[in-house]
Amino acid sequence: MNNSLCPESEISISAKKNRMIMKELVKGQESATQLKVLLEKPFGSEGSLSCQELTANVLRSFTQAISIINSSSADEVAHRSLLNSGQNGSPVAVSGENRSQKGGRGRYNRRKSAVSWSILSCTTDDNHVWRKYGQKGVLNSEFPRSYFRCGHKYDQGCLAKKQVQRDQENSNMYRTTYIGIHTCNATTKATHSATDLLNSDHDSEVPNVQDHHISPPSLNIKQTFPKENTPSDVTDHMLNPSMWSALKDFEPSNKPTIVPLMMETDTNNVDNVYSSQRLDMDFRVPSVHFGTDFPFDEGHFLI
């Protein structure tokens, strides 16, 4: 079996992924624009889509874009793993194997081995089907943390998970941490959203924000990469700067221009965050790692 990749195929796949990423980002932009229009309307005005639906669309577009970006990374890691396994490949402990006989429970791998990012939002809807598998109280937080796995874990082997917790500072908001990438191809709306589940707590006095439209939608997305991903690993899969140039130049009718704003970078260069402040929305775009030849000194985008 030949593991080597044809350079032409790589270019083709990369171009295709770039188009897919662009498509998702444009969809997110359109939803965000609709959201802006909706917010500027007098309260109670009818809209084609609700605030929550638009927020979910924006989130889904970015999630999909992240998935596409990181699928390249995952492919590369898997490829490297394959190559390395022939030399010094050591078996990785998998949850469920070598379990102790005590209650059928055993060791799980708690290492942060998948890409993760968190968002702060007034809704937890993201058009994925989630199954709740646990809830725990968290130290120094009055709100419990709920644990969800993808509803397609067993039928499609999707390992995506998320953790949802009410924000300590603003109990109307939910801090959702996504762990791992959806490998399932279904984005069917869950019959019961995570928000519903969280709001179903009997002792909860926080109203259901989905029903009351209390606060303007706010998304705060912060993406982190596993520590195994060195900066060089990450930059191997960065977006081509030309794509961002194209994105910057993309200006459909009635759509605001994308403008680079400020960039937040931490010292490890594995947890970069790009954000934008626009209108009354604090809207953070999942971090994307650029090469040193990236044309912008600043990396936030006004959508």
Place this chain on the structure above:
DNA sequence: TGAATTTGACCTAA
């Protein structure tokens, strides 16, 4: 009655 959620016990990593 099957599917989904809740919840306490169990386990790992720090």
Place this chain on the structure above:
DNA sequence: TTAGGTCAAATTCA
């Protein structure tokens, strides 16, 4: 030792 994450039996829901 302990906080956080997961399991799985019990419970609830449709």
